[in-house]
Amino acid sequence: MSPEAKVPQPSESLADSLMAPAGSADRIMAVAYELFSQRGVRDVGVNELIERSGVAKATFYRHFPSKDSLVLAFLEQRDRQWTMDMILSEARRRGSTPTAQLLAVFDVFGEWFLREDFEACSFVRVLLEMGPAHPLGQASIAYLDKIRGHVQAVAEEAGLVRPDEFARSLLVLMKGSVVQAAEGDMLAAGRAQQMAGWLVEHHRA
Amino acid sequence: MSPEAKVPQPSESLADSLMAPAGSADRIMAVAYELFSQRGVRDVGVNELIERSGVAKATFYRHFPSKDSLVLAFLEQRDRQWTMDMILSEARRRGSTPTAQLLAVFDVFGEWFLREDFEACSFVRVLLEMGPAHPLGQASIAYLDKIRGHVQAVAEEAGLVRPDEFARSLLVLMKGSVVQAAEGDMLAAGRAQQMAGWLVEHHRA
DNA sequence: GGGGGAAGACAGACTGGTCTTCCCCGCGGT
DNA sequence: ACCGCGGGGAAGACCAGTCTGTCTTCCCCC
Incomplete structure (x- = not known):
């Protein structure tokens, strides 16, 4: 470990x-x-x-x-470089309010999907490749849960009710749009953002 | 091919x-x-x-x-046995109206997620394992698109506007809930169903 | 007798991982 | 200033196991 x-x-x-x-x-x-x-x-x-x-x-x-320890280090690096620097901090930068920041995630996703080297989320990929029982799958689950924690924190900043459930629902949209984009639907981020808007509305105080 | x-x-x-x-x-x-x-x-x-x-x-x-040809046959069987018999026809059986049938998909998903042999959607898994360029990835994309076609047909039955966009959005919810369930969130189907309800509402004539 | 199938040897390429060989470069001692 | 030592690293042989795929041998049953 x-x-x-x-x-x-x-x-x-x-x-x-x-x-x-x-x-x-x-x-x-x-x-x-x-x-x-x-x-x-x-x-x-x-x-x-x-x-x-x-x-x-x-x-x-x-x-x-071992190779697995390199993969573990890769996942850690991915968390720093992709999750934090490329997605979350970029979304925070773009949104003027916490609520806008939550929705801006899908703007960032939309641009990410258009990159020619886009190849889905490494955490999801490793999880499905190795299975949830494998140490690498467990690590991936932990990093995905870390993302959920960040989303929940922003939801709390935004004053949304039941921020935990909000974050879990938003992650369904995030993961769904990523998989759909891997399939070739480049507009998946927009669809997810629309639904995220309704989700935010529903969690207003 | x-x-x-x-x-x-x-x-x-x-x-x-x-x-x-x-x-x-x-x-x-x-x-x-x-x-x-x-x-x-x-x-x-x-x-x-x-x-x-x-x-x-x-x-x-x-x-x-070759092994790949067996995998191809497996995907075909999966489409018949899982997509058609286990998910779609079961959802149709449970819903009295086309709209109810669309939402019932997530009831079926919820029970599927609870099975101890649940291990995510084979089409998504093969797609991420092999990549979208590989013949097996392409086949998976085709079967996922077939599912989208079925959803769109039911959406048309229900008289929803822009059934194509509706189906794509619903598939974002389906895929997202499946991945989230693979991560351990057993209630992902319920969250997706709630958002699917808003989606249906938004596509009413 | 002949065809289908079980058993399994075999090929060739790959896997993660270990170990040996050689070389180069910087350090310390005289 | 020179010599020699030692560590780090490159190259790559090697090991045991895996992979897909072929081919041979035998046997059984029609």
Whole structure:
């Protein structure tokens, strides 16, 4: 459970970070992030990861004791980079009121769906690929629940009633629109946003 | 693309269907249906399938030229057995009016979510496992679109306006509730049904 | 006798993971 | 200033197991 996969803090001397492209672990994580995001964790093997990141196999296993621990680190990175930076903080930036921020999530989704490298939500994908009993599935569930927590906090800011149920319903819309977009329906975000509007209305004090 | 995977019609003589447990292809399909439904298509190999169905490997490959063709046949069976018989016809049976039938889908979903062998929707799962470019992903998209067509037909029966958009929005709710249930939220069907009610209201003439 | 099927060996490619070999580079001691 | 040591990393062989798919052998039953 304890990831062990420590992303080495940038405490390296200026000198070697100048010539070296990046620390080995950083390069591995960068490659893993891209490949896992786009093709899923099951489709990407260790051999491909080490080849694309130009690292020796022994080096890989010195930084990450197993492939699963790398996937765990990837999910953590995904939470930071995607959930927090790309979706939530962007939605907060766009909405002037908490209520508007909740609806702005689907604006951000709409643009995300249009990207050519869009390939559904990694947490949902890993959950369905590995099953809810597998440690990686459990981790995915935890991160999805973390998202629900954030949504609930904004709902409380907005003064909505029963914020817990609100957040769970909004996540149904989020997940549904993501899957629908993976199927090719680029307008799924708009449909979800419309229903989110009714949901907000229904949870007004 | 052409399935090739012909499920042999029950045109066998009475005599051999008496002693034989079932035709080889039928036994393979039965085992595949259960394992694919519960664990996903990637997690189940040909060796396990032939072992559990008590059939020789050569026999397997005489009936199904490849594993993918078996998966294709499985998706087709899933459409017949799950989409049609378990969900849609059951929803139609329960609702007295077309509108009630649309909402009854989520009653059926709610009971489905409670089954201990519930493991999300096979079409969504295969789509996310294989990607939308893979033939199996394409087939899954086609079957999901078939479901949308059925929903749209009922929406037209109900006299709803813009039945196409209605159906797409309802499918967002269906998929979202399924994923949420796979995560452990057993009440996801109820939340989706509530939003479906608002959706129906909004599409009234 | 011939066809279908069970059993299973086999092929070839891949999986995650270990271990060995070599090399380079920076450090410390003289 | 030079030498030598040692650690990190690249390359890759290797291992045991898995995957899909083929082919052979035997047997049974019509």
